[in-house]
Amino acid sequence: MKKLLTKLFLLTSVLIYSQDVRLDFDYSITNPTVGDTITINIKTVDVNSSTPSLIQFDLQYNTQLVTKINNTFTVLTNGTNSTAQTALSEFTGYKWSDGNETATNLSALYTGWNSNSIGYSSNNNFNVERVTIQDGQDIVHGNVYQIKFKIKDRAAAGLADYSDIVELNWGRMIDNSDNTNYTVTSAADNIDLTSVAGVNAGTVTINVNSPHSNKDKMSYKIYNSSQLENNVPKSGESPAYSGNFDANGQFQSTALSLDATYYIEIEAADGGSGWMNSIVTVTDAYKAFQYAIATNINGGSTAVFEYVLQKLLGDVNGDGSNDISDSYEFLAHINGYESSAAIPTATGTADYHYAGLIADFGVAANNYETKVFTVTESVKTFNFGHAFKGDLDFSHSTEPTATAAKQDNFTVSSITNPNTGQNMIISNASTPDENYTLDISSAIVDGKVELTVNLNTTGLVGSQFNIVFDNTILAFESIKYDTGNEMTDFSRVQGNKLWIGSLDYNGQKEIKTGTPYTVTFNMIQTVQNTAGLINYTITEGVKANGTKVNFNIQ
Amino acid sequence: MKKILLLTLSLLVLGCAKDLDYEVVDFTFVPDELVIAEDAGLRLASNIVHGNVDINVKLPSAGTYRIRVLDITNRIVSQEKIQAPKGDNILKVYVSTLPDESYTVELLTNQEELLGKDVFAIQQ
Numbered sequence: 125m126k127k128l129l130t131k132l133f134l135l136t137s138v139l140i141y142s143q144d145v146r147l148d149f150d151y152s153i154t155n156p157t158v159g160d161t162i163t164i165n166i167k168t169v170d171v172n173s174s175t176p177s178l179i180q181f182d183l184q185y186n187t188q189l190v191t192k193i194n195n196t197f198t199v200l201t202n203g204t205n206s207t208a209q210t211a212l213s214e215f216t217g218y219k220w221s222d223g224n225e226t227a228t229n230l231s232a233l234y235t236g237w238n239s240n241s242i243g244y245s246s247n248n249n250f251n252v253e254r255v256t257i258q259d260g261q262d263i264v265h266g267n268v269y270q271i272k273f274k275i276k277d278r279a280a281a282g283l284a285d286y287s288d289i290v291e292l293n294w295g296r297m298i299d300n301s302d303n304t305n306y307t308v309t310s311a312a313d314n315i316d317l318t319s320v321a322g323v324n325a326g327t328v329t330i331n332v333n334s335p336h337s338n339k340d341k342m343s344y345k346i347y348n349s350s351q352l353e354n355n356v357p358k359s360g361e362s363p364a365y366s367g368n369f370d371a372n373g374q375f376q377s378t379a380l381s382l383d384a385t386y387y388i389e390i391e392a393a394d395g396g397s398g399w400m401n402s403i404v405t406v407t408d409a410y411k412a413f414q415y416a417i418a419t420n421i422n423g424g425s426t427a428v429f430e431y432v433l434q435k436l437l438g439d440v441n442g443d444g445s446n447d448i449s450d451s452y453e454f455l456a457h458i459n460g461y462e463s464s465a466a467i468p469t470a471t472g473t474a475d476y477h478y479a480g481l482i483a484d485f486g487v488a489a490n491n492y493e494t495k496v497f498t499v500t501e502s503v504k505t506f507n508f509g510h511a512f513k514g515d516l517d518f519s520h521s522t523e524p525t526a527t528a529a530k531q532d533n534f535t536v537s538s539i540t541n542p543n544t545g546q547n548m549i550i551s552n553a554s555t556p557d558e559n560y561t562l563d564i565s566s567a568i569v570d571g572k573v574e575l576t577v578n579l580n581t582t583g584l585v586g587s588q589f590n591i592v593f594d595n596t597i598l599a600f601e602s603i604k605y606d607t608g609n610e611m612t613d614f615s616r617v618q619g620n621k622l623w624i625g626s627l628d629y630n631g632q633k634e635i636k637t638g639t640p641y642t643v644t645f646n647m648i649q650t651v652q653n654t655a656g657l658i659n660y661t662i663t664e665g666v667k668a669n670g671t672k673v674n675f676n677i678q
Numbered sequence: 679m680k681k682i683l684l685l686t687l688s689l690l691v692l693g694c695a696k697d698l699d700y701e702v703v704d705f706t707f708v709p710d711e712l713v714i715a716e717d718a719g720l721r722l723a724s725n726i727v728h729g730n731v732d733i734n735v736k737l738p739s740a741g742t743y744r745i746r747v748l749d750i751t752n753r754i755v756s757q758e759k760i761q762a763p764k765g766d767n768i769l770k771v772y773v774s775t776l777p778d779e780s781y782t783v784e785l786l787t788n789q790e791e792l793l794g795k796d797v798f799a800i801q802q
């Protein structure tokens with residue numbers, strides 16, 4: 125508004141002068157971007173039957189905002205003044221001041237400069253060009269001079285905008301045949317550029333709010349807006365920027381531009397440590413079963429996940445529903461089978477990653493994950509959520525924070541399994557984990573190696589033990605369960621891996637305390653002790669209400 | 679003939695001598711790199727381990743003890759219970775199934791009183 129009033133004032137001021145001729149800029153640029161070329165024509169516009177044969181003016185440009193490419197005396201190609209005399213003098217490191225004169229009254233500015241009341245001072249950020257055109261005949265009104273600039277990144281100079289990139293300092297026009305000195309004005313004596321794209325944003329910070337300790341194994345791929353189609357990267361596009369987050373789940377970039385829009389993909393890789401095997405565990409499997417068995421014979425379900433995103437995470441077979449077939453995929457996974465490619469494993473690809481701006485992460489109306497973000501002067505930090513398929517308890521995934529990400533009808537105490545009549549608290553991700561003490565150890569007993577799990581706490585409806593043993597020394601012989609008569613137990617041996625566990629997916633039976641699991645190995649090589657021969661990679665339990673239990677091994 | 683007579687005479691003399699009493703004492707050879715000066719403790723033969731490493735577990739008395747392997751987060755990844763006599767016990771820690779990281783090995787009583795610990799790194 126202020127700018128508009130100023131322009132109106134200037135326009136009014138011009139109108140009240142007894143002007144004869146104008147010296148104006150003529151340029152056009154759309155969607156200006158750093159690195160673009162801007163071509164500026166300077167033209168005379170007759171106002172009052174002026175017939176100049178001498179045109180002279182000073183023009184300055186901001187060297188922090190533009191770089192001069194070249195100049196052309198276009199007057200020579202107007203069809204009439206091809207033999208006009210032209211001269212260009214260039215002065216480096218000077219800046220003009222209008223003093224008390226009106227900026228568009230170029231004649232008055234010239235007069236002031238001649239009387240030394242206004243003028244130049246040294247300034248390394250500006251250069252001045254003095255243009256002189258003279259002919260033995262009238263100079264035809266129109267374009268007389270052209271100058272081209274390349275737009276620079278204002279961020280490098282610490283400037284806030286692209287105002288006054290070029291300015292007319294003064295001007296005069298004379299008819300040499302009768303020494304008529306015309307009053308020269310300008311419609312606008314300077315050029316401002318707005319909405320210039322490609323301005324470096326400085327340091328932009330991207331965070332991923334993942335709850336696990338392997339954030340340095342998470343990666344990002346960023347695409348420019350020009351690489352997108354319908355807000356996703358076009359087929360075959362390579363990311364403009366890519367890399368890994370640091371251990372704190374953060375990376376910083378100085379390559380992004382202000383007011384530019386980007387698309388980000390966030391993924392994760394195991395890296396050989398096996399951490400991705402522990403993403404989907406018995407707790408997730410139990411939650412999947414609890415949800416699925418709440419479906420009645422007519423297909424209706426009383427099950428409600430706490431977050432709408434969990435329906436996507438739980439649909440590991442990708443059939444669009446959360447039913448018993450998904451649950452068995454979970455069960456197969458915790459029993460050591462690579463059932464669904466969607467469930468992340470150390471050796472799998474973790475096909476599905478959900479990642480989006482935390483503000484609307486998991487909000488169905490925003491398609492659960494907003495991957496497009498715009499860097500502005502005031503917003504240079506972006507926080508993202510990330511979730512793995514199958515991670516129903518959010519052990520390694522970001523629990524949504526947006527209110528709209530929650531199920532409207534979710535209340536912990538109101539979910540009842542229609543088949544059992546039992547109250548179910550299946551998906552309250554907010555429930556904190558509990559810690560149980562567990563004694564698990566190996567020993568040599570009667571020439572064999574025994575691994576025993578001793579549990580002295582009640583309340584577990586499920587457990588999972590992923591074990592790795594040195595199969596060059598030990599050979600699996602048997603496993604003895606003492607978990608209770610009605611508990612469903614499972615185990616599997618493949619190579620040097622052993623999966624053991626129990627799960628009552630109805631949540632009605634508890635694992636018996638005592639020594640629920642005893643595993644016996646034969647010695648292939650005779651050893652005197654067993655330290656390190658048998659290692660535990662996952663030890664976890666789940667309570668009937670869906671609470672995850674971490675085992676503190678004693 | 680002279681030699682046979684001398685041998686017979688020697689056997690007669692030795693056969694009439696008083697019997698010596700022998701006491702059999704268990705002795706565990708402890709290499710220099712595993713010697714523990716204190717009464718109890720734990721020492722590794724090497725702190726960079728490939729496959730397995732010798733370990734001296736010196737016990738204050740005979741009984742049941744625990745040997746634990748903990749990862750960088752102090753999570754117990756392996757635990758053994760041993761029945762062993764007082765003094766030096768040369769055993770092994772097997773690491774071929776562990777990821778290449780750094781670990782702590784601890785010696786505890788069965789009641790979890792810490793007697794010694796050491797840190798090793800795996801180089802498979």
